[in-house]
Amino acid sequence: MRIETETRRNIWEQLRFWYINSRPGALPQSLLPALAAFCLAAGEAGFAPVAGLLAILGAELAHLSFNLFDDYFDYKKLASEFRSELAKKGERAYTGKCPYITSGEATLSELLGACLAFGGAAALLGLLVLLLAGPAIIWPAALGLVLGLEYSGPPLRLGYHGLGELVIGVEFGPLLVSGVYLAAGGAHLPRALALGLALGLLVTNIVYTHAVLDIKADNYAKKKTLAALLQTPERQLAASACFIFLPYLLVTLAVLRGLSCWWLLPLLSLPLAAALYNSVRQFQRRPGERPQKLFWYGPMGDWQKYRAAGVDWFLLRWFLARNLLAAFAALCLVAGLLARLR
Secondary structure, three states, X not given: OXXXXXXXXXXXXXXXXXXXXXXXXXXXXXXXXXXXXXXXXXXXXXXXXXXXXXXXXXXXXXXXXXXXXXXXXXXXXXXXXXXXXXXXXXXXXXXXXOHHHHOXXXXXXXXXXXXXXXXXXXXXXXXXXXXXXXXXXXXXXXXXXXXXXXXXXXXXXXXXXXXXXXXXXXXXXXXXXXXXXXXXXXXXXXXXXXXHHHHHHHHHHHHHHHHHHOHHHHHHXXXXXXXXXXXXXXXXXXXXXXXXXXXXXXXXXXHHOOOOHHHHHHHHHHHHHHHHHHHHHHHHHOOOOOOOOOHHHOOOOOHHHHHHHOOHHHHHHHHHHHHHHHHHHHHHHHHHHHHHXX
């Protein structure tokens, strides 16, 4: 009995360890679009909540698996100690990548096992959704799997050739939204694609902002991000403006074309969008200046700890990008509910 209890404790500790290191803080960039898709399907005659919820859970497990696969492929290509070396030289480089490997807490083979465990759980849920919802979900799930693995994995390594940000935007935007929408019984795919495009731009912005901030480390690793391809700060800022502000233009145009006026509610998040853009511009022009956190920026974890560790310059902008997506998506949910109550 004691041996069984000890075994269960060890399994739980392993699950907790890998969950923590799979970057669960990034889950909002997939969970929020998935919830928006679920609510979009909720008002339709064929609404299937069980299949929809299973699809959301499967998507989150797949997201954790892809995060770990990203660490695995990145570390195999170039071990992550170079980030600390760059920081010691006075270069701006975020040093939080793969700390559980660089510290010796886990091996590369154990990391691969965790990738497959999370991925296998997602695949089982995907099979259940397929049985409940039918073959309509196959195309977004299959494309999502390929793009998720090829983001940093061979042979394509899309994230190393300037396509990583766009891949993630498509993955967690149109593909994810369409998949959950179809699983939940949605029948009007163009609606899901339009919503997915707007949310996908904001998801792309999270990763793109990360790339702008981490450009020196990525260049050292020969990881050609979109930010690196654009080369100049002026072009990088122009791309930031597109990712940050274009979703507002999309919802405005949709309202002008007959969508309920409630769908203008996401415009209330524009102050966050402006704050993020100005903060990225400050980083480009005065990289040594430490950013100031304002209360209305939203939750940002243990801010004092981050500031003491000297990573506030990075995390403030990353959290702002994440909180912008959260605010926009939450207002989309409210808009959808209010539009249906008319």
